[in-house]
Amino acid sequence: MLEVIFEDDHDTAAFLHLIQQSDDRRHFIVREGIKKVGIERSESAFSVQRFIEPIFVRFFLECKEDEHMLSLIEDAYCFTDQDEQQQILQLAHSIMEGELDDHPFEPKKEPRTQFISDALRTISLDAGVFSVRSFQTFRLGKYYERLREYAEAAIDEYRMEQEYQNFIQSLRDYVTSNPPRMKKVRIVHDRAFTLWELRYVSEREQKKYIDRRFVREHPMYIDSHLLAPLISIAPETVELYTDKPEHMMSRTIQNVFQERVRLFPLGAFVSEKTEG
Structure with missing residues (x-):
């Protein structure tokens, strides 16, 4: 059995929700504990590793990515205002999704999801104990470096937009006065x-x-x-x-x-x- 250890109940619930959404859920036995989830196969033809890898990828993208980005924006770049943080985060998502076509930041050929998948494949997920916190700390360096690049690009975009808005306001003030x-x-x-x-x-x-x-x-x-x-x-x-x-x-x-x-x-x- 694979036992997944989480830091809080919120992450545990989010992970269980993703498991419930999987079409292959019926082939596995899932046991919920306090800040942990146990997973074992109910049919020998199915692999826990293959079942759980895409769920982990979704978990880190959908449940942990924004958390890490906001931490970066506040701690590394000193944006403490929550409204500013959310604006920068939204710009980062736009850049990730390619919505800002004229942005100078060029996306790398390898998608960020690949970094998570590659890291998961370096360990066995068929049995044993998997600590989400340890995995984040020791295995996701390349993924977090990519997120830092997106955060920096978003902050540059945000600062340019702020400059533009200040510029527009100064022109508007001149015209009206x-x-x-x-x-x-x-x-x-x-x-x-x-x-x-x-x-x-x-x-x-x-x-x-x-x-x-x-x-x-x-x-x-x-x-x-x-x-x-x-x-x-x-x-x-x-x-x-x-x-x-x-x-x-x-x-x-x-x-x-x-x-x-x-x-x-x-x-x-x-x-x-x-x-x-």
Whole structure:
């Protein structure tokens, strides 16, 4: 019989729940104890090792992974606020699932589940005592190193998002606290973004529309051809013509000007030009 030792009743219950979900459960005898579960086969044709390996993989992924990630985020990277921890954890899950396609973190060829499976195969699980805590401490080094990489990538993503939000707020504050220099402007996104009212204005003349002091305060973020004059003009209405409203620049314009933005498909502007 294999006896699995847990640290608490919650883990014991979670593991038993996973066993109950297995289609092969009927071929094994499962005995529940205090912080432990005993497993033995009821039919000689079946292997405890083969039965229990995928259950252990699910257990570490579904029941212990977030616990370890949150511990890393708090203890190794000093994020103690629970809301921040949850945001970072969610970003880590997004990276793991490949949801952030433009993220610079490149997933390794070997999935993290493989590290758990490989570690389980180095020991016999047909009989004896299996301590979850000892296995985590001595066998899952490569798996936890992978989780650290995901945590670091998520923290980088979180910090970038925080910087972006602070940047957006500073632009929003500027726009709301300064009188508009034009009532309405149109921005046409056809390959590039064009501030239509300034399309024939020379670069020298465009500089007259730009608040240089404000640009100096945000040198890394302000686009001198579009964002700098647009923010400095602080129009009452921004008509944005684009077929890609989720483009980073489109999102920035919408986030800064909020209810001042009127969004149109690119084709609507082409029709307007033709009719005019």
